[in-house]
Amino acid sequence: METNATDTFELSEEARAEIDRVVPRYPEIRSAALPVLYIVQGEKGYLSNEAIEWVSARLELEPINIYELVTFYPMLLREPTGKRHVKVCRTLSCALNGAYRVCDRFREAFDCELDEVSPDGAVTVEYVECIASCHTAPVVQIDEELYHNVDEDRTEELIQMIRSETKSGS
Amino acid sequence: MPHPKERRLLLSHADEPGYTGSYEDYTARGGYKTLEAAIRREPAEIKKEVLDANIRGRGGALFPAGRKWGFLDPNSDKPVYLICNADESEPGTFKDRQLIHKDPHQLIEGMMISAYATGTKLAFIYIRGEMFGGARILEEAIEKARANNLVGENILGSGYSCDLIVHRGAGSYICGEETGLIESLEGKRPYPRLKPPFFPAAKGLYMCPTIVNNVETLCQVKHAVELGGKEYAKIGVPNCTGTRIWSLSGHVNNPGYFEVEGGAYTFGDLIYDMGGGLREGRSLLGFIPGGSSTKVIKYDQRYRGKLQDGTEVDWGVEDIPLDCDGCNYFGSSSGSAAVMVMDDTTDVVMALANLNAFYAHESCGQCTPCREGSLWLKKITHRMIAGEAREEDADLLKSIADQVEGRTICAHGEAVAWPVQGFILRFRDEFIDYARRQARERAAREQETTAAVA
Ligand SMILES: Cc1cc2nc3c(=O)[nH]c(=O)nc-3n(C[C@H](O)[C@H](O)[C@H](O)COP(=O)(O)O)c2cc1C
Ligand code: SF4
Numbered sequence: 001m002e003t004n005a006t007d008t009f010e011l012s013e014e015a016r017a018e019i020d021r022v023v024p025r026y027p028e029i030r031s032a033a034l035p036v037l038y039i040v041q042g043e044k045g046y047l048s049n050e051a052i053e054w055v056s057a058r059l060e061l062e063p064i065n066i067y068e069l070v071t072f073y074p075m076l077l078r079e080p081t082g083k084r085h086v087k088v089c090r091t092l093s094c095a096l097n098g099a100y101r102v103c104d105r106f107r108e109a110f111d112c113e114l115d116e117v118s119p120d121g122a123v124t125v126e127y128v129e130c131i132a133s134c135h136t137a138p139v140v141q142i143d144e145e146l147y148h149n150v151d152e153d154r155t156e157e158l159i160q161m162i163r164s165e166t167k168s169g170s
Numbered sequence: 171m172p173h174p175k176e177r178r179l180l181l182s183h184a185d186e187p188g189y190t191g192s193y194e195d196y197t198a199r200g201g202y203k204t205l206e207a208a209i210r211r212e213p214a215e216i217k218k219e220v221l222d223a224n225i226r227g228r229g230g231a232l233f234p235a236g237r238k239w240g241f242l243d244p245n246s247d248k249p250v251y252l253i254c255n256a257d258e259s260e261p262g263t264f265k266d267r268q269l270i271h272k273d274p275h276q277l278i279e280g281m282m283i284s285a286y287a288t289g290t291k292l293a294f295i296y297i298r299g300e301m302f303g304g305a306r307i308l309e310e311a312i313e314k315a316r317a318n319n320l321v322g323e324n325i326l327g328s329g330y331s332c333d334l335i336v337h338r339g340a341g342s343y344i345c346g347e348e349t350g351l352i353e354s355l356e357g358k359r360p361y362p363r364l365k366p367p368f369f370p371a372a373k374g375l376y377m378c379p380t381i382v383n384n385v386e387t388l389c390q391v392k393h394a395v396e397l398g399g400k401e402y403a404k405i406g407v408p409n410c411t412g413t414r415i416w417s418l419s420g421h422v423n424n425p426g427y428f429e430v431e432g433g434a435y436t437f438g439d440l441i442y443d444m445g446g447g448l449r450e451g452r453s454l455l456g457f458i459p460g461g462s463s464t465k466v467i468k469y470d471q472r473y474r475g476k477l478q479d480g481t482e483v484d485w486g487v488e489d490i491p492l493d494c495d496g497c498n499y500f501g502s503s504s505g506s507a508a509v510m511v512m513d514d515t516t517d518v519v520m521a522l523a524n525l526n527a528f529y530a531h532e533s534c535g536q537c538t539p540c541r542e543g544s545l546w547l548k549k550i551t552h553r554m555i556a557g558e559a560r561e562e563d564a565d566l567l568k569s570i571a572d573q574v575e576g577r578t579i580c581a582h583g584e585a586v587a588w589p590v591q592g593f594i595l596r597f598r599d600e601f602i603d604y605a606r607r608q609a610r611e612r613a614a615r616e617q618e619t620t621a622a623v624a
């Protein structure tokens with residue numbers, strides 16, 4: 001028997017309420033896809049097949065309408081990330097100012113490959129394209145926070161910060 | 171502190187000590203007075219002010235906002251939508267981030283004036299997904315504006331209502347292209363639409379008339395309406411009225427954003443004075459003048475000849491005016507006014523490889539020339555920096571780029587082609603030398619290995 005994702009998928013009351021608030025704001029329900037996916041991802045950390053099917057049912061769409069989004073948009077995540085999501089800008093102004101070295105240093109420090117969760121689960125390190133702060137290059141975004149002028153010393157500080165924060169279990 | 175050569179209109183309060191961009195700070199400096207006055211006038215009058223102001227679109231295409239608004243069909247009975255393009259993702263550009271973070275109410279006021287003038291009942295700010303802070307700031311500012319009856323139902327008792335929604339993108343550059351943005355806002359993949367027939371002003375969001383304008387453009391609207399279009403147009407030069415915010419980055423001592431009266435200064439002033447010049451012992455190799463898709467300008471280029479208005483000039487690159495069209499005489503464009511400076515230590519092949527990687531990553535994949543061409547270009551420059559450069563690569567790169575340009579649905583095809591065409595046109599010898607140097611190094615290595623084996 002087919003299980004219905006809508007019945008088995010669990011989502012907090014707050015998230016459901018937020019979704020109920022957001023969806024009617026749009027003239028067409030499909031426009032709410034990204035905001036709803038963000039709400040679900042915010043709670044779950046990533047978008048499982050179950051989550052995708054739940055969202056498509058909630059928005060009265062076919063699952064493919066949601067799959068095609070999560071397979072296109074880089075910020076929709078199909079898998080969990082490390083506790084901290086580190087994005088190093090790789091584009092020209094940052095590259096001219098040492099971004100590649102910064103990224104290598106993060107990967108070394110956490111012993112991880114690009115785009116993969118580090119063995120201790122602390123981080124996922126990625127490159128991001130120009131993040132619109134080229135005058136403070138190189139820049140690194142950690143979760144929702146942007147860090148500017150990340151030279152060698154600043155890189156070490158950020159690595160220490162992540163180490164201490166992820167150890168204490170946050 | 172603003173540089174003495176700046177004339178700050180949009181950023182007049184942004185860096186003022188103690189100014190937080192809050193509703194209280196904004197209204198204490200006269201904020202929302204322009205909306206209050208505008209909403210008592212006829213929408214057509216406001217449109218006329220914007221037309222007279224001749225505000226050229228600051229997103230990069232430089233199309234005058236007033237003329238774009240003029241494409242809306244006055245007899246259409248469909249709802250009109252206004253979308254603020256806050257996707258800011260053309261590499262090198264970071265002015266919109268400043269406007270959003272430092273003075274969000276100015277953008278909201280500009281948008282509500284524009285919404286009123288265009289007859290919009292629902293407006294959107296489409297903001298780049300990575301700009302978490304900016305989205306939060308805008309959400310909070312809109313709630314504050316709503317609480318003060320400046321957004322929402324029956325604005326300031328005028329009978330006019332318009333809601334404003336912040337919509338977050340999800341990490342894809344092509345969402346900055348206006349029809350890609352519209353598709354994305356409809357909850358789809360951001361595949362750009364074919365123009366014609368899908369000019370947003372005719373068939374935009376939900377196939378309804380839609381205006382898409384950049385953050386800076388909409389902030390300029392506030393000032394144009396406040397001053398009056400004709401007065402506003404006296405600031406700057408005819409081809410570039412008002413002010414422009416230049417994003418300066420790369421190899422300069424003092425990178426940053428500089429708001430300058432249209433045409434009042436030059437690239438030399440921007441790089442050497444406002445930007446503090448190049449680092450100790452370095453000299454200028456070139457700069458990308460208008461966001462990374464525009465063609466690089468090399469230090470020794472000159473333009474001798476007539477300008478459009480007939481004036482005779484003899485310009486070096488330092489003499490190019492900070493206006494809208496000056497870069498055109500150097501085979502490039504001022505695009506989004508994002509200047510990326512490269513000094514003589516720059517590895518030009520590496521620089522192009524970096525940009526090729528960007529444009530290949532961001533192709534939406536709809537058109538074969540853009541999808542395949544961008545990948546080929548990326549692979550070739552990647553191979554070059556990996557030590558396998560060939561002398562013929564320079565011409566190969568150019569021939570691929572030439573086959574992408576003009577053969578795609580959206581201008582991303584040009585964005586793929588132009589950096590390559592620009593770099594090869596200006597630095598062909600450097601690309602060939604690069605390959606020859608590598609060939610010599612490879613030969614030397616081979617000799618060593620043979621010697622070791624023998
Ligand atoms: C590939 C591509 C990316 C673009 N990215 C942006 C962007 O990030 N922000 C922006 O305002 N305009 C961007 N544009 C330009 C928009 O398509 C559109 O011209 C602009 O938003 C119109 O606003 P304006 O007339 O006020 O400049 C982009 C265009 C292309 C072809
Ligand atoms: S030119 Fe490139 S980005 Fe634009 S529609 Fe075609 S494939 Fe997509």
Ligand code: FES
Pocket residue numbers: 089090091092093094095129130131132133134135137139261262263
């Ligand atoms: S190039 Fe890194 S922020 Fe723009």
